[in-house]
Amino acid sequence: MPRPPAPGLQGAVAVAQEQRYGEIVTLIWYNNVPHPKLVEYKKDQHWVQRSGDYLVFPGGGTQFKQGVTSYIHFIEQILPIIEWGRRTRVILDVGCGVASFGGYLLDKNVITMSFAPKDEHEAQIQFALERGIPAFLSVIGTQRLTFPDNVFDLIHCARCRVHWDANGGKPLLELNRILRPGGFFVWSATPVYRDNTRDQTVWNAMVLLTDSICWKMVVKSIDATGIGVVIYQKPVSNFCYEQRKVNNPPLCVQKDGPNISWYAPLDSCLPPLPNRSGKEYKWPIAWPERLRTGISSVPQELNRIYAEEKYDDDMKHWETLVSEAYSHDLGISWSSIRNVMDMNAGFGGFAAALINQPLWVMNVVPVHGPDTLPIIFNRGLIGIYHDWCEAFNTYPRTYDLLHSSFLFGNLTQRCNIIEVVAEMDRILRPGKWVVIQDTTEMIRKMHPILQSLHYETTLYKQQFLVGKKDFWRPDNKESTL
Structure with a gap:
């Protein structure tokens, strides 16, 4: 087992004998995330343990009595149609703890x-990101x-402490909104398997709520350790909604125009499901073929905006660019990259071109640009909306590579570019990279800003600016941005 050279922040995302996309990192430097409270509070549940200079994650949890691998196997055993990694590719884990489930x-x-x-x-x-987990x-x-x-193909909650029936059931209605038609909600919590008054009250409320939104309970089971799991399935058509005796919650009134979820209040209604000429919603094709799925498989309103040819051209463009430039010419050590963010993701072509690398990509779709995020998810990738004139919801030093392709031109009309770079510097790990592809004019503006932060910078074909972050910190005598 390797030893740290000295106490303090380490540049590597985590310490492990191997770092492959399909192998979870269970060992990180303690000094990178020096928080012992969870170690002490959850010491009997094996979430995280302190071992000298390291934090160790053995794969335990409140609901994972025999370990998370056994729990994951149990879910597929009681509902084989889930088919981890083929039918079920994109998951949301609510109240994830240290994210061992994901x-x-x-x-898989x-x-x-x-x-x-x-x-x-x-x-x-911060623990999760330090381990290299989205x-x-x-x-x-x-x-x-x-x-x-x-x-989302599936949403998971293992004792996530969300009161799903609160505020008229709005929290569960929010899960219903983002869950794919025909998708599953896996709920592992004490109301599923305990019969005391408090838990049964919660369970009875959940029964009423799920019935009212037409979720079907497809399985309810208890594993060998006594932990219960219930799995619900969202309908694939509006038929059940229309046949309800009581129209509560009501169907949402569909509005024209963009409907990006950014500072939008929770709904108290059910969004009608996508309807294609009266046909039921179709599940995406299996992974990995799904990655190359065209936009013909996304909702009709997106088909009217984006031409299939534009999508195909984008996919070819990124495959060529990553193969010919990013992988060899930009001076990036890809073997040390795990957490990647594409700050202006488009169709997710950059992430798709990196799919065979041992890393994952957070695809960010700016809220003031084209809404391509449904296409990204439909390809089996993950992403999120964001406004880069605001801070991103992550801890400092949590990403290994930030990628930006023609992002900054629109931002300069609304906020100071120096503030955006300062936010990028906050979330980038020391010793890691930022890659900016932009106009010559914008590259000229960005170059001195990165240099003022003591980044090691290189230019490639006057179109790409590559910056490597140093371990430098300003002292009290130096001015900061």
């Missing part, structure tokens, strides 16, 4: 977007999650 699904070709709030345990999302800070409160409608 992490251990990586070796499942990509999980994990999220949790910052709470009294401290830094659970995660971000968020909470289901009063606003929508920053995802499109009907995109």
Whole structure:
């Protein structure tokens, strides 16, 4: 086992004998995330343990009595149609803790977007990102999650402490909004398998709520350790909604124009499901063929905006660019890259071109640009909406590579570009890279800003600016941006 050269922040995303996309990292430097509270609080549940200079993640959890791998196998055993990594590719894990559920699904070709709030345990999302698992800070409160409608194949909650029936059931209605028609909600919590008054009250409320939104309970089972799991399935057509005796919650009134979930309040209604000439919604083709799926398989309103030829050209463009330039000419050590962010993702072509690399990509779709995020999810990739004039919901030093393709021109009309670069510097790990593809004029503006932060910079064909972040920190005598 390697030893750290000295106490303090380490540049590597994590320490492990091997770093492959399908192998979860279970060992990280303690000094990168020096938070022992969760170690102490959850010591009997094996979430995370301290071992000298390291934090170790053995794959335990409150609901994972025999380990998370056994739990994942149990879910597929009681509902084989889930087919991890073939039918079920894109997952949302609500209240994920240290994200072991999503992490251990990586070796099954499942990509999980994990999220949790910052709470009294401290830094659970930071633990997840340090391990190289996709995660971000968020909470289901009063606003929508920053995802499109009907995109996740499966949503998971293992004792995630969300009161699904609160506020008229709005939290569960939000899951319904983003869950793909025919998709599954896996709920593992005490109301499923305990019969005390408190838990049964919650369970009875859940029964009423799921019935009212036409979710079908497809299986309810208890594993060998006594942990119960219930799995619901969302309908694939509007037939059940229209046949309800009580129209509560009501169907949402469809509005024209963009419907990006950004500072949007939670709905108290059910969005009608996509309807293609009276036919039921079709599940995406299996992974990995799904990655190359054209836009013909996304909702009709997107088909009217984006031509298939434009999508195909974009896919070919990124395959060529990554193969000929990014992989060899930009001076990036790809073997040390795990967490990647594409700040202006488009159709997700950059992420798709990197799919065989041992890394994952957070595809960010700016809220003031074209809404391509449903296409990204439909390809079996993950992403999120964001406005780069604001901070991103992550801890400092959590990404290994930030990629930006023609992002900054629109931003300069609304905010100071220096503030955007400062945010990029905040979330980039020391010793890692930022790659900016932009106009010659914009590259000239960005170059001195990166140099002022002591980045090692190189130009490629006057079109790409590559910056490598140093371990430099300004002292009190130096001016900062």
